[in-house]
Amino acid sequence: MSPSALGELLSVFEENFRTRGELGASVSVWWRGEEILSTAQGWCEKEQLRPWTADTLVPVYSATKGPSAATLLLALDAKGFGPDTPVREIWPGFPVGEATFAHLLSHQCGLAALDRRAQVWDHEEVVAAIEAQVPAWRPGQGHGYHPRTFGALVEEPVRRLTGKTLGALWREKIAEPLGLEFWIGLPEAQWSRVAKLYPGKAAAEDLQSGFYREFNTEGTLSRRAFGSPRGLHSVQEMNDPKAWSSGLPAMGGVGTASALAKFYQAAIGAIESPLNEKVRHALGDMQVSGDDKVLIQPTAFSCGCQLDPLDASGRKIRELYGPSTSAFGHPGAGGSHALGDPESGVSFAYVMNQMELSVLPGRKSVDMVQALFS
Template identity: 70%
Template sequence: MAVAPSVLGEIAEVFERNFRERGELGASISIWWNGIELLSESAGWCEKEQLRPWDSATMVPVYSATKGPAAATLLVALESAGLNPSSRVREVWSRFPVAEATFAHLLSHQCGLPALDQRASVWDHEAVVAAIEEQEPAWQLGHGHGYHPRTFGALLEEPVRRLTGMPLGEYWRQKIGDPLNLDFWIGLPEKYWPRVAKLYPGKAAKSDLEEGFYREFNQEGTLTRRAFSSPRGLHSVQEMNDPKAWSAGICSMGGIGTASALAKFYQAAIGALESPLSTEVRLALATVQSAAEDRVLLRPTVFTCGCQKDPVGVDGEKIRRLYGKNQAAFGHPGAGGSHGFGDPETGISFAYVMNQMELSVMPGQKCVEMIEALYDGL
């Protein structure tokens, strides 16, 4: 199913309108179909001082949009070791605190480990692992799920290190990033630092702060607040603009890349181009593992092994459409608005990255309206 030029034109018009009407500073959008990039739009500036024009080669931190590529990396490492998502985590990580948990449970946020009681720095992987090993789960396995915004990094990093003897970001480059020639990094080499745009935080409206998630987020001691606060460190957008964060390879939120690279990754994830991702890995990324009211995000969410899908209501219709009309589509957003997904039904993949963030853990209107224009034209 090719996308008509008129539809691509409508998407480009929304992209341009974001700059005119919605405060966009610098951004890129990329749409692929069956191995071909159909649309690549880039505009704006890498910083408010307008020192560097934003172009298709501009890279930017994408926060939790890192989680899809990171999950694929762990799945490839498991497969290479003769394991799979049904294997128990303790086969690789003997002191993992949830005895019966499989990698499918871990990758779909079911293990009850979104927050840590023991203080540990996000910069100290060994300390975070030790805190995880001592952590009492916030709920029992089989009793739903809750998004693990920050601990997810160590939960993936540690098994990859044990399986491969190397950091997850290095294994990502070796097995996926380099073979696909992706300008997407989990641990950015210094030579690419000049290509990184500066992020700017979103502003909170009063209505945002009264909404359920943000009310819990701003209240001390809640699971939501604790999940987004541990491990400690790297909480501000200003810190994410530091090369220390770019090079650290924190796979829950430290990925940096272009829109084209993120969309091309999801082409590989849906099998629309030849890639190192086996049928089994692609199936794991696409198959629902848990659909429930999220204990951390406080809204319905659906998780596969490392990715998200749109939740579906009792009538069989989607409750929201962050991934278009088709229920097979999957991907992962990043805080502030970045987003990437693939749709196996159409062969389409989509990615949007920007540096003027919005106050949201889900994609905002700047992104969603482009997705709507895409699917309205199919």
């Protein structure tokens, strides 16, 4: 890893504060088992009451999905199961009979939106709504991102396999052994470390783009997917300790950039960890690619993580995860981003509290990724 690339990354990080409205943020880069860059700047709130440091915790929305998927994969593996196991073998009431866990984790089961009302806080209610749902499509008929239902889809099998919540198993089997300051269900003792989130603002042209046009149209799949299960729709709600402590595996993770980057070191096999080769391969191997029925653009998914989609010739159509076709990770709504690249041994994570209007990583993080691999 060249010093010049790290210098370029730092220049982008600082430019974000000068010209892109950054308030508080951290970035961490690991390479072949060592953290080679950790920097933090700014404030935890606009009133400038607490300086932002590398130890600041912040909610990362869907960047939680990678750690959550790893937890389910580890629980499956411990019982002799894996991605090819039929979901109904663990969860008999699952509504898609032909689905495997690979289908479930790569957004192929057509359960992104629920017809039955259910509150995001009530796991049993959400599970009942999932079991009653007629799938919008089935495995082999395409894919569409499950932004919110993904949480119960991974939580229920973990509970059935282990008798524990996913957040508790994450701490026990992965986070604590690796010393990760990342929680899916934040204990009260850590609440004082959490920065305040601020929502992004929409420009008129943003609202006319494919995804946001669908998202802002009543009754569309995109709008329904981001609206079910119900609750926790505003950034203000995400600033409530109830959200931090709820342990929602789709979007409830709270942690540091360093912890997320170290997790992806484990996911690419750059450090010794509880994630064995089968789990790592599942996290990194592409399962599906093509037009996303929810995000209204091409996406690609492994078992729980995202990759850059490829064109017909095998070239990346965008580089959110760097140039390597084997790199994978997951963004979070508003800007958080994390990835691992098994080819180079690099992992990266960026977290912040001034959100942008984005479902995929924005320029603040993508420019840092490009600098890192330049």
